[in-house]
Every structure is written in structure tokens, then in C-alpha cells.
Amino acid sequence: MKNPFLNITFLILTVFCSYISLAQAEKEIAPPYNIKTISFVQNDQNIIPILKLGEGFQLQFDDLFGNEANYYYEIIHCDYNWNPTAIPKNEYLEGFDNQRIQDYSNSFNTLQIYSHYKLAIPNQFTLQLKISGNYMIKVLDENKEVVFSRKFILYEDLVTVPIQVKRARTVNNIESKQNLDFTIRSNTITFQTPLRNVKVLLLQNGQMNTGIKNIVPQYTIGNDLIYKYDWETQFWAGNEFLFFENKDIRAANNNIARVDFSSAVYGSYLYTSAARANFPYSFTQDVNGNFVVNNLNTANNEIEADYAWVYFSLSAPTFRLNKNIYVTGMFNNYTMSPEYKMEYNPKKAIYEKAILIKQGFANFEYKVADEKGVIDYENAIDGNFYQTENDYTIVVYYRENIDRYDRVVGKGIANSINIIN
Template sequence: MLNKLYSIIFLLVIPTIGFSQVEEINPPDFIKTITFRSNTTEGQLPILKLGETLNLEFDALTGDEEDFYYKIEHFNFDWTPSNLMKSEYLSGIDGQRIRDYTNSLNTFQIYSHYDLTIPNQQTRRLLKSGNYLITIYDSYDEIMFSRKFMIFEDLLGVGVQVKRTRNLNNIQEKQIVNLKINSNNLNLVNPKQTVKTLIIQNNNLNATISNLKPQFTIGNELIYRYDDEASFWGGNEYLYFETKEIRGANIAVQYVDLRDLYHSYLFNQINRSKRPYTYFPDINGNFVITALNVDDVDSRADYSIVHFSLNNELLLDKKIYVYGNYNNYALEPANEMIYNSEKQVYECVFPLKQGFYNYKYVAVDANGNLDEGAISGNFWQTENNYKVLVYYRDLGARFDRLIGFGETNSEIITN
């Protein structure tokens, strides 16, 4: 009887352990500038069409020409492991060394630039659509970092429209996303159960709304016209700076100093949450590596120590971070701002490769709750990018296919 009881407990516990959601692993301090390139989507979030090339690049600032390897895994819609064998979603093999790398040349910061392209000679093709995780590890099998990416089949028409919220309590601060999914010739059986959606704001997997159910069907169209359930805080336009001329002041750089490396001091910023909305173009939190008079930014662009400064009262119950896609929107000690009581400003310092960067200041409370608008404010007029992914698992299927992709911008927001 006791053995039988243990068996029941084992069966109940093991599935819970085995099917936890996977999380991305952030890199150590010496891994910088993790960059994806794609022909399909805007920004650093890789959403690829089935058959498209995946390019992952990063720098190792050790200068030791270390060996790095990669592993690719397939996941369900909810980022639990799928039931597919590796041979079912990958043609060839992974676990291979990244062979394409170059050492920096004529830079103060010594680094090696690594470039992984899939398909390649060993990993010939990714065969299925859906969610993937690529993990980079070193010769000692220690994980350096991991990143999520998605591969879609272009089987559906996905219409996306951004509107101002109809909720009067947040009408000045929120945007809602309406969807219209055209199934074309596909027979979507029981779509309320088999079709799942994911809405992503500004390529940030921390700012998503998932698994909305279609409210009604018109012909072969699934209609989603939620308000509160599909609403995002509007946020504010991202701040930005440029260091493509590393020896002199550029856009939003007050001055430059040379020590062991170049130091770029940004202009002091202020709290924008109580100020009127002002439009200025941004790239929605992303970054672009660029440098003047350099023919190969991969290995000849240098690093500078960037000094951030925010004029804000001391918040005893919150932490403030520099937030952006430059580090995959991570909240880490390296980008946490420290209050300087003498200057009465928050300050933060860390290295970035030459380029054009978007960022904003965000607050996190003692419970770990992120508030993007605490320093920047929330405005319904803000220009944001929205991506929509549509997943489908037919009855009896073993994994979630990603069968549709849509994208829009709130520049064309309507009431």
C-alpha cells in the first residue's frame, strides 16, 4: 500500500518538474553585444520565416579566442519542452563549435567577435515552425547565455490594428491591439482551444499578452476586439544616444574622455512622467552597431564606457534601471542606477560597443514589479511596435505550430 502511494505521488510530481517553462539565461560580464539579424522583422527579436537564415553574433571581451558551442531546442507555445525528437525538428547536428570568429583590430578594448549562421555545414536546416531556444556554452560545458527565437509558417492572414483604450480610467495612458485572423484555406478545428496568440510590444518578451481567445467568427475570420484584456501601457518614446564617432561628442553625448577606454558622458535626463508627451523618432528600444570611418564594425568598432545620469528624487522603496534591448531588457546589477547624494542624481556606468542605442529609465519595487512608466510616463500617443504570433495545435498533434505572423505600428493609432 505504501509503495502504491509513493508511485501515485511520483506520477503527480514528475510532470510538474519536467514541464516547467524555460527562461533565457543572461551572459556574464565579458559577453557583450548579442545581436540577431533577420530579413523578416524589425529589431533584435528573431522571428524568422521557415527556411530563412538565422544569424547570431556576439563579442567575448577576454581576447583569448575561446571556443564556444551551440545547442538548439524546440518548445511549445508556453515555452515548455515539446515532444519532438531532435531529428524531427533539426536536419543535421548541433553541439558544434562556432568556427567563424575574428579578433578586434585597432581598438582599445580587445575582443573576439563570433558569428553563427544557421543553416551551416553541420546544422543544415530547422524543419518545424514554433518556439526555439539557442544556448551558447564554452569548452567546459558552462552555459554562457541563451536566447529565444521563433520560426513561423506564412499560412494565415493576420490583421493588426492599434486603438486608444475605451476604458476612461486609462484613456490617456493605454493602447489596445485588435486582431483579425484570416484562416484562408486552413480548416482550424475548434479554434477557441487549438489557436493561441501572442502579442509582443517593442520586441520585448517581458511585455506580452498571450492566449487571447477569439470572441467571434465571421466566415473564415477569427475576430479579437478586447479592451482591457488586450491593453498595453503606452509608455513614452525611448531616449537615445549615438557613439559612432567615439572620439567626440555625438547625439545626446555631452563630452568624451579617454582613459583606459573612451568614456562617453550622456546629458543628464529628467523624470518625464509628469510632463506633456513629445514625439521624437526612436527605434522602439533597439540598437544598431555603427561606427564612422570603419569598414568592418564587427571587429573594428570599439567599446566606450557610457555614463548615464538621471535627475530624480531618491526612491527608498524602488530601484531604477537603464532599460533597453542592448541587454535583452534584463534587470541586472550592471545596469542598476546608484543614487549620488552629493549630486542628487542617479548614475550608472557600463561599456557598450559603438552604435546608436535606445534606452529608458524604469523602476522596480521591492516585490520585483516593473513599472516602465514611473520615470518616463505613459501616453496613448506613443509610437510602439506590435508583433502578433499565431500558434495552432491540431487535434492529436504533438507540438504547437507557429502558422501566422502580423506586425503594425501605433503611428496609425485610431480612437
């Protein structure tokens, strides 16, 4: 005679294992060629999408087909490791998603046509995001297939995170790395088993896909959690971002050598960059990877700024690695795809790449990575210098023993301009 208890147990385990297999970590999906200039916007400025719970923001992007296509959006709540949580959608979202993006307009007086889309959160359908945590927003086409996706984080202001940026604690990297010492403090939370329940995410210049994770408190003093590691919280310092400015698309502006008028859209040829790894550090003002859309001669940059082919060129005669060089920045979400991979020109003995970018001002950098996208920081084209000015963000997650999701209870920010030994 079959045991009904065993049948029920087997059924429960089967359902549980099925859920685990389906709940794979969410990864950002890079957009197709026709989708450009994706940005999170708050107060008319591009931002790193780490926002206080309750604050409004916009997701904006352009479609170069310019045919007023229908796009929809979906919002997914995730845990610390970006796995979708089992929380029902009505518990983290008031209203509905899977709605069509209705705020769009076509470009005006531009050589490159495009449709500009704006998705405001909250809006008339999605009234509120109710809990903190990691979120993934997906933009879907008419067939409900994902066109692209982006991560964002909502936090509660329940902890403070004082941070000190120091030179590396390890002798071999003292000239090339920066280390973060920090403390997590709260007057409202009494941390339960912090070694297990408190997690952190350390970010350099807001780059979510290259953050440092899974660092536990080194020790506690009362309710203060202390992190003073020598190795685990170090970042390669990199070098200052490069930049160009073509807000007047018909003229050679900052770092633009010449302008080409012969193609369907304007071409902005940048001066050839020299690999800076073997040169002394030199400070240049940057915005740590950000970009600004700007047409000097218009009033509405969203639809009147044009696109231009930006021609990047790099002289790196000592580069001998069997790896690729990519042009990255916030303008392309630091994506290392074939669209941004440089090609070697043996006649000129330089690396080249042409990228279609919306006019204005943009920071960029050259990154070395293998075919799988694994970044080689140690052999960076422009080197690593402890003096480099970087922004750092520490995001704090906390999950009490009875909680069903990882709350984001605060964040700390620091800049390396006042780095100490």
C-alpha cells in the same frame, strides 16, 4: 499476490511525472559580464528574432576576454509556454547541434580587446530547422555549461492578422494605454475548436518577456477569429525611447555632453535626462529600442568598433518608490540585473550608471522594477502617453487535435503612428 497491471501502471505514472517535473519552462539566461552585444542579425541588421520558417539568420556576440574561447550551441524546440517539447531532435532539426562555433575573429585596432563570434543558422552542421514554433538557443562553454540563452520564433505564413491600434477602451487609461483589436484569418486552415487550439502572443516593440498571452477569440465569423477586448489586449503606451550616438568615439555626438580620454577605454558622458512623466508628450524619432554598431572611421564594424563606458544620468526628484531604476534596451535584451541598475548620487541629487557598450547608435529607456524584476508600468519614469509610436507584433499559434506541438502559423504587425479612438 501482487497485481502486475498495477505495477505497470505505477511505473508509467512515475515516468510521466518525472518527465513533467523535468520539462520546466525555458527562461532566457543573462550572459556574464564578459559577453556583450548579443544580437540576432539578418541582412546585416539587428532584428527581433521572429523569422519565417526557412529563412537564415545569425547569432552574434562579443567575448571581452578576447582569448578565442571555445563556445558551443544547442537548439531546443518549445511549446507555447516555453516548455521543451517531447519531439525528438531529428524531427525539428536536420543535422546536429552541440557543435563548436567556428566563425570568430579578434578585434582590430581597438582599446578594448574582444573576440567576435558569429553563428549562422543554417550552417554545415545544422542544415535546417524543419518545423515552426518557439525555440531556445543556448550558448555553452567548454564544460557544456550554459553561458547565455536567447528565445527566437519561426513561423509559417498560413494566416493573416489585420490589426487596429486604438486608444484604451477604459476611461481611466484612455490617455496612457494602447489597445489592439485584431482578426485571425486563413484560407488554408479550418480552425478546429479555436477556443482551445488557437493561441496568441502580443508583443510591444518585440519584447518577448513582457508579452500578453492566453487571450482566446471573443467570437467567430465563419472561419475568422475576432478579438475586440476592452481590457485584456491593452499595453501601457510608454514614451519615446531616448538615444545616444558615439560612432565617432572621440567626439561629442548626439546627446553626448563630453568625452573622457583618461581611462583605459573612452568614456561617453550623456546629458542628464529629466524624468518626462510630468511633461507634455513630445515626439522624437526612435527605432523602438534597437541599436546599431557603427565606427565612423572603419570598414568592418564587427571587429573594428570599440567599446566605451557610457555614463547615464537621470534627474527624477519626485521618484519616491521603494523600487529600482534600470537602463534597458535591445543592446542588453532589456535585462534588469545589477549591472544595469542605477545608483542614487545624493551630492548631485541624480541617478547614475556607467555601462560598457559597443560604439554606434542605441535606443534606451529607464524602467522601474522591484527586486524580482516586476516592472511598474503605471509609475514609469518617463510616463505613458497614448500618442507614443510603438511597434506591435501578434504571433499566432495553432495546434490541431492530433498535433504534437504548437505550430506558429503566422504573425501580424502594426504601428501606433495612426492610432484611432
